[in-house]
Amino acid sequence: MPRKVAIVGAGQTDHRSHRPDVNGRELIHEAVARALADCELTIRDIDAIVIGNMDHFESINYVDAWSVEGSGGVMKPIMKVTTGGTTGTSVAVAAYYHVASGMFDRVLAVGWEKNSESDTTAAIITCSDPVWDRFSYSGAIPSLATEATGYMKWSGATQEDAARVAVRDRSHALNNPHAHLRKPITVEEVMASPMLAYPIKLLDVCPRTDGACAVVFAGEGLAEKIAPKPAWIKACAVRHSLTWFGDFDFNAGLMSLRRASQEAYAKAGITSPADQLDVAELYLPYSYAGLKWIEDLGFCGPGQAPRFIADGQTDMDGRIPVNPSGGVISTNCIGATALLRVAEAAIQIMGKGGARQVPDVKNALATGFGGCFWSDVAILSSQKS
Amino acid sequence: MSTGRDYSKLLTVTFSQPMPYEWSMGKWGSRFFQEIRERQSFIGIRCPKCGKIYTPPRRLCGPCFTELHELIPLSDTGVIRAFSTVNYPFLDPNTGKQRPIPYTYGYIQMDGSDSIFSHVIDEVDVSKIEVGMKVRAVFKKPEEMEGNINDIVHFTIIG
Numbered sequence: 001m002p003r004k005v006a007i008v009g010a011g012q013t014d015h016r017s018h019r020p021d022v023n024g025r026e027l028i029h030e031a032v033a034r035a036l037a038d039c040e041l042t043i044r045d046i047d048a049i050v051i052g053n054m055d056h057f058e059s060i061n062y063v064d065a066w067s068v069e070g071s072g073g074v075m076k077p078i079m080k081v082t083t084g085g086t087t088g089t090s091v092a093v094a095a096y097y098h099v100a101s102g103m104f105d106r107v108l109a110v111g112w113e114k115n116s117e118s119d120t121t122a123a124i125i126t127c128s129d130p131v132w133d134r135f136s137y138s139g140a141i142p143s144l145a146t147e148a149t150g151y152m153k154w155s156g157a158t159q160e161d162a163a164r165v166a167v168r169d170r171s172h173a174l175n176n177p178h179a180h181l182r183k184p185i186t187v188e189e190v191m192a193s194p195m196l197a198y199p200i201k202l203l204d205v206c207p208r209t210d211g212a213c214a215v216v217f218a219g220e221g222l223a224e225k226i227a228p229k230p231a232w233i234k235a236c237a238v239r240h241s242l243t244w245f246g247d248f249d250f251n252a253g254l255m256s257l258r259r260a261s262q263e264a265y266a267k268a269g270i271t272s273p274a275d276q277l278d279v280a281e282l283y284l285p286y287s288y289a290g291l292k293w294i295e296d297l298g299f300c301g302p303g304q305a306p307r308f309i310a311d312g313q314t315d316m317d318g319r320i321p322v323n324p325s326g327g328v329i330s331t332n333c334i335g336a337t338a339l340l341r342v343a344e345a346a347i348q349i350m351g352k353g354g355a356r357q358v359p360d361v362k363n364a365l366a367t368g369f370g371g372c373f374w375s376d377v378a379i380l381s382s383q384k385s
Numbered sequence: 386m387s388t389g390r391d392y393s394k395l396l397t398v399t400f401s402q403p404m405p406y407e408w409s410m411g412k413w414g415s416r417f418f419q420e421i422r423e424r425q426s427f428i429g430i431r432c433p434k435c436g437k438i439y440t441p442p443r444r445l446c447g448p449c450f451t452e453l454h455e456l457i458p459l460s461d462t463g464v465i466r467a468f469s470t471v472n473y474p475f476l477d478p479n480t481g482k483q484r485p486i487p488y489t490y491g492y493i494q495m496d497g498s499d500s501i502f503s504h505v506i507d508e509v510d511v512s513k514i515e516v517g518m519k520v521r522a523v524f525k526k527p528e529e530m531e532g533n534i535n536d537i538v539h540f541t542i543i544g
Contacts, residue, residue: 121473121476131410197441198469198511246503247500
C-alpha cells in the first residue's frame with residue numbers, strides 16, 4: 001500500500017503577460033519562496049524536487065539544472081518532468097509518487113513558464129510531428145475549434161452557451177489576487193470579439209502568461225504537523241493517449257478525461273461527482289471545454305452542459321463551483337497551469353482561498369489537459385481516509 | 386542589437402538565428418514520398434492485429450503495440466472529416482516567417498484509409514466547406530518535388 005500523502009503548502013506568482021523584471025529562475029524562486037512560507041518550512045526541509053515547463057517556450061533545455069538557484073535544488077535530488085500542457089499535473093503526480101513510495105518525506109513540485117519569451121503558437125507547433133504535421137498544424141486553437149464544432153453539432157450547444165463559461169471564469173478571477181486577467185466580460189463581448197478559428201473567438205480562449213507555481217507534498221505523520229488542514233491526495237489518474245491529431249475522434253467525448261476521472265472516482269469512492277465534490281479546478285483552455293468536458297467528468301449527462309452552466313450550477317454558490325481561481329481562461333503560464341489547478345484545489349481544502357474560498361470544502365477535483373488530448377485527474381480531500 | 390536600444394528600460398536579448406535539424410522519416414515515410422513522386426498517389430499500411438489502415442504509413446500501431454509491414458496502394462482522393470479556418474497570425478517554425486492567413490487546416494480521410502491525414506484545403510470561405518465533402522490532392526510537378534510534405538500543394542474540393 002502506498003503511504004498517504006498530503007499537500008501542505010502552495011505558492012504562486014502574481015501572474016502577468018510579461019515579466020521583464022525577472023528571468024525564469026527568479027520567477028521560479030518567487031513561487032517556491034511563497035510555497036515554503038505558506039507551510040512555514042525552509043528549503044532545508046525539502047528532500048527532493050520535481051520541476052517542469054515546456055522547454056521549447058523558452059528554448060532552455062536543461063531546466064532542472066539551469067534553475068537550481070530559484071528552485072532550491074542545489075545538491076538535492078531533482079528531476080525534470082515535462083509532458084506538454086499536462087506538465088503541471090505530471091510534476092504533482094510525480095511528487096506524490098516520490099512521497100507515497102516512502103522514499104522521500106517532503107517533496108516540492110514546481111511548474112513555470114515565461115510565455116512572453118517566444119511565439120506561443122510557433123512553440124506549440126513544435127510539439128507536432130516534424131515530417132507530417134507541422135506543415136499544416138497551427139497550434140492549439142484549430143484542433144480545439146475542430147473539437148468544439150463536433151460537440152456543437154451533436155449537442156446543439158451554441159456559441160453563446162460557450163461564452164457563458166468564459167464569462168463565469170473571468171468573473172471568478174476578480175476574487176483571485178494572483179490572476180492574470182482580472183476584468184469582467186459579458187456574453188455580448190465574447191460574441192463580438194475577433195474570430196480566431198470558427199467557432200473560437202478571442203475571448204473564448206486562455207491568454208499567454210508569465211508565472212510559476214510551487215506545491216509542497218508531505219507524508220502521513222509529518223503532514224499533520226506541518227499544516228493545520230492538510231489536503232490529502234485521494235486519487236491520481238493519468239491517461240496519455242494519442243500523438244497524431246488525426247487519430248482523435250472529434251465526435252466522441254474526451255476519452256482520456258473520461259477514463260482518468262472514472263479511475264480516480266473509483267479510487268476515491270465517488271459515485272455522484274456533482275454532489276460529492278465540493279469544488280473543481282479544471283484545466284479548461286477554452287470555453288467550449290467548460291461544456292463538453294464537464295459531461296465527460298460526469299457532472300451532468302451528455303448534451304446537458306449548456307443548461308447546467310446557464311442555471312448557475314458551476315457558479316460560486318452553485319451545486320459544484322468550477323474554477324473559483326478564474327481558471328485557465330484568466331491565467332495560463334502553461335507549465336504552471338495544471339499545477340495551479342492542483343494548488344487551487346488544495347487551497348480550497350486548506351481554507352486559504354480568501355475571497356475565492358468555497359465554504360466547507362471536503363473534496364476537490366483538479367484536472368490537467370495537454371499533449372494530444374491527454375488528461376490527468378487528481379482528487380484531494382480534507383479527510384485522510 | 387538594434388541601434389535604438391533604450392537602456393533606461395529592462396533589457397532582453399534576442400535570438401533569431403537559424404538552428405537546423407535533420408529528421409529521419411524511416412523506410413515507410415520515405416516510401417510514401419517516393420510513391421507520391423512516381424504515381425501521384427497515396428499509400429497506406431495495414432496493422433496485422435487490428436486491421437486498421439494508416440496513411441501516411443507508420444511503422445508502429447500504438448493501440449496494438451505491433452509492427453506494420455503490409456503496404457496498401459491508395460488513390461489521391463479523400464473526404465473532409467473536420468476542418469478549421471485559421472484567421473490569427475503566428476510564426477511558422479518551418480519557415481521562420483508568418484504563415485500566410487487565412488488558411489484552412491483539414492483533417493482528410495483518404496479513400497481506403499482508416500486514419501486521418503492532416504493537410505491544407507484551398508478554400509477559406511467557411512460557408513463553402515462542409516464535413517463529408519470529397520477532396521483531391523494537388524501535387525507539385527514531379528520534377529519540382531523535394532520528398533517532403535510540400536510535394537502535396539494542397540487539397541481541393543471536388544464535390
